[in-house]
Amino acid sequence: MPRTKSILRYPGGKTQLAKFTNHLIKINKIQSPIYCEPFSGGSGISMELLLANQVNSIILNDLDPSIFSIWYSILYDTDRLIDTIENTPITIDEWYHQKEIYLTLRDISDYNFSLAFATLFLNRTNRGGIITGGPIGGYKQSSIYSIDCRFNKQNLIKKIKDISKQKNRIELYMLDAKRLISEILLTKDPNQLFIFFDPPYYHQGQALYKNSLTHTDHVELSNSIRLMNQYKWITTYDDCSEIQDIYSDYNLYTYQLRYSINKVRNANEYIFSSPVTQIESFDKVILK
Numbered sequence: 001m002p003r004t005k006s007i008l009r010y011p012g013g014k015t016q017l018a019k020f021t022n023h024l025i026k027i028n029k030i031q032s033p034i035y036c037e038p039f040s041g042g043s044g045i046s047m048e049l050l051l052a053n054q055v056n057s058i059i060l061n062d063l064d065p066s067i068f069s070i071w072y073s074i075l076y077d078t079d080r081l082i083d084t085i086e087n088t089p090i091t092i093d094e095w096y097h098q099k100e101i102y103l104t105l106r107d108i109s110d111y112n113f114s115l116a117f118a119t120l121f122l123n124r125t126n127r128g129g130i131i132t133g134g135p136i137g138g139y140k141q142s143s144i145y146s147i148d149c150r151f152n153k154q155n156l157i158k159k160i161k162d163i164s165k166q167k168n169r170i171e172l173y174m175l176d177a178k179r180l181i182s183e184i185l186l187t188k189d190p191n192q193l194f195i196f197f198d199p200p201y202y203h204q205g206q207a208l209y210k211n212s213l214t215h216t217d218h219v220e221l222s223n224s225i226r227l228m229n230q231y232k233w234i235t236t237y238d239d240c241s242e243i244q245d246i247y248s249d250y251n252l253y254t255y256q257l258r259y260s261i262n263k264v265r266n267a268n269e270y271i272f273s274s275p276v277t278q279i280e281s282f283d284k285v286i287l288k
Contacts, residue, residue, distance in 0.1 A: 005051050007120065007159045008070065009129030009150065010042030014198055014236065016257070018048035020285040021234075025055065025194050027278050028232045032056045034188060036195045038177040041067060042129075045196060050166055056192075057169040061180050066106055066131070068174040069116035074160050075167040077113055082157050084117050090148035095125055095135050102131070124151040178224040185228065195233035197225060202240050215242065222246050232277045239268040247272045253279065253287040 004015040025033050036059035037046050046058045062068050073081045088094060101118040108115065119131060125147050126133040136150060137143040163170075173180060177199070185195065199221060200212045213221065225235060237243045244252065250272040257269050271287065273279045281287045 004042070004044040005047035005159060005162070006042045006044045007074070007156050007163075008042035008044075008067075008123050010044065010123075014196070014257075015042070015044030015048065016284060017236075018045045019283040021045050021194075021196060022049060022054050023282040024232075024234065024277070024279060025049075027280065028194070030194050030232060031191050033194055034059060034192045036185060036193060037061065037198065038180050038185075038195065039198050039200070040071070041198070043071070047163065050169060051162060055194075057171070059171045059173070059184070061173040061175055061177070061184075063174060063176055065108055065110065065112070065174060066102065066115050066119040068172070069111050069113070070120050071172055072111045073113055073116040074163050075170060075172060077116075078160060078164040080113060081117065082160060085153055085156060085160075088117075088121070090121075090125065090151045090153075092135060092137075092139065092141055092147055094121070095147060098122060121151075124156070177221055181224045181227060185231070188231075190231045193231055195228065195231060197221075197233060197235040199235070199237065201238040202243050203238055218243070219246055229274050230276060231274060233274045234277065234279065235272045237270045237272075239270055243270060250275075255285050255287055 006015070021035075025035070033055040034057050035046060035049050035055040037043060038061050040046065040060040040062045043058075043060055046060060049055045050058050060071055062071070098118040098121040101114055102122055105112055105115040105118070122131050123129050125135055127136055129150075135141075135147050137146045141147060171184075173184065175183070177197070185193065199218070202213075202215075202218060225233070235247070237247075239254065247270075253271040253273075254268050255271060257267055271279070279287070
């Protein structure tokens with residue numbers, strides 16, 4: 001899994017596209033850029049661009065209250081989060097405890113610190129960062145990899161401090177992406193905003209994310225994205241005929257993305273862009 005300035009390990013995370021995204025922002029001559037991820041998840045690209053001062057500010061959004069709560073705690077409950085990380089043992093017994101907290105609170109509708117920490121704990125101690133997955137090292141902890149091998153406390157605390165210092169440059173929302181578009185994004189200056197839509201995968205979304213989308217959801221999302229055709233945006237998706245049909249009126253590009261969920265592999269993905277967005281190959285992203 002690539003190193004990232006985010007504190008989250010995220011299945012399907014796009015951190016490795018950060019240089020490509022920054023290149024698109026530059027060639028599209030975005031002025032005082034505001035970068036947005038309507039499906040933020042681990043926010044790997046956002047953190048790379050913000051902390052390197054390659055954008056002026058970022059907009060994060062995630063409808064999942066557990067993911068939203070993590071980002072809210074980093075920005076507005078920083079000291080409590082750091083203290084809890086420092087004082088919580090990373091053991092299989094604690095894993096069971098935090099999993100129970102997560103299962104109890106995951107369907108609430110607002111910020112909750114206990115949910116934030118439980119989600120972070122599971123993300124850092126589960127295989128592949130999958131919140132509903134099993135612990136690294138197995139339930140008996142008999143593997144050569146122990147449950148704490150991805151939970152470097154000092155490294156996480158440093159990342160949290162670095163991000164929290166930038167909170168005045170971060171807008172954070174917990175909205176359905178369609179509402180984010182209509183209520184927030186369409187109020188922004190098209191000359192400043194660059195959006196990277198990275199919805200849950202069409203076929204594997206239910207296995208990887210709490211808020212997966214049905215076929216109708218994907219169609220409705222595409223209709224909302226079309227409202228932003230005068231803005232600069234890209235959308236990535238898994239390679240499947242259904243998505244190709246939904247976005248048939250846009251130019252279709254494919255590229256390969258390297259994954260490390262369970263095993264390292266390369267997978268083809270789609271990229272679509274708005275009619276006004278210039279797009280070209282850069283760095284590891286070779287468009288076809």
